[in-house]
Amino acid sequence: MKVAIIGIGRMGAGMAVRLRESGADVVVWNRTPAKAEATGCAVAGTAREAVAAADVVLVSLADDAAVVAAYDGPDGVVAGLREGTVVVESSTVDPQTVRRVEPLVTGRGATLLDGPVSGSIALVEKGQLTFMVGGPAEGIDRVRPVLDPLARQVFHVGPLGSGAVVKLAVNTVVLALNQALAESLVLAERAGVARETMYEVLANSAVGSPFVSYKRAAFERPGQVPVAFSIDLVAKDLDLVRQLAERVGARMPQAGTNLGVATAAVAAALGDRDMSAVATYLRMLSGEL
CATH class of the missing domain: 1.10.1040.10 (N-(1-d-carboxylethyl)-l-norvaline Dehydrogenase; domain 2)
Known part of the structure; x- marks a missing residue:
């Protein structure tokens, strides 16, 4: 599957490397290009470019303001989404922030899940994270091939926002x-x-x-x-x-x-x-x- 990762902090970088080593086709975007380049993955110039061909998008950013900014605008995540893509919002944010960006994602024919993780960098390197996912069950089924190399457990905890x-x-x-x-x-x-x-x-x-x-x-x-x-x-x-x-x-x-x-x-x-x-x-x- 083609995977885009938006945000290459500690966790985002760990997920990118783990997925690349597991054989996924990974493209990454980060506001600081040097961090993206260090993952060894293909690097996009904008979030829009990163998600344009992706089957699954993982977003891992520091806070609510960064999440909203990444989705919005002509070069943002939403602008590049195609119908059928599943976006997994894994940042630790307010549940209201997830619900705020949902109509932007679904308006493009894509699906939004909130799937924050529990676990350290050492655990992502071993593929032993715990995902707590909110959103439609069919969306979770579609992203399983991407989450399984990262996770020891994937919990479906309820509707969108429940993961947060x-x-x-x-x-x-x-x-x-x-x-x-x-x-x-x-x-x-x-x-x-x-x-x-x-x-x-x-x-x-x-x-x-x-x-x-x-x-x-x-x-x-x-x-x-x-x-x-x-x-x-x-x-x-x-x-x-x-x-x-x-x-x-x-x-x-x-x-x-x-x-x-x-x-x-x-x-x-x-x-x-x-x-x-x-x-x-x-x-x-x-x-x-």
Whole structure:
């Protein structure tokens, strides 16, 4: 199948390389061409050009504004769509953003799914992501040949927008774990227990989980491990959680607290650091840094 990938950030690049190595015909577009070229895939000059011959389009962008901008305009995704193409919006965005672009996509005779993912860059490289997909079942069936090389599991979670809702709910737990890990380590350190010792206990205790294992190096060696998910994106996602919770009337005091910490860490110039640097921010508050 011919696949277009719009947005070559960490996840988009990982998906592009994985699909290329799996034998798919992949063309990519990114606002920064150098990142697109690094994937080894064919590079389009515009989003419109990238999707023009695609059977499936995967969109992976940083935020809602970038998504809307990528779909719109004479050189945008919508302008290049052909009838029968399936677009999978895998960015972490507000469900309302997905619904906002749906009529633009369907107006071209194409199908829109929202299919954000759960998983790290290491997991996309192994083809073990989890896709949470909202939209028509027949659309999911058509994109299976593209999702299967990327995914360990593909969940159909409901109508369009449901994928975005489930992703925000999942990230609520992930980001709470990140905050709890940071607080636990800083508490133990302040009380005289070595960071590595504390992490070894956590990893082998009742709270041990894939996330705890995956983030071990980042927490134990701050600043020495490549950024997997930055604190500014943590704050962005938690703000989306806040907005959704307000609309549906859900009380989420823990998520609100975690948003406050992430926002403060961004204000302390840690926004481009890995999410594990929440611990660094807490050490700053404790006067250690």
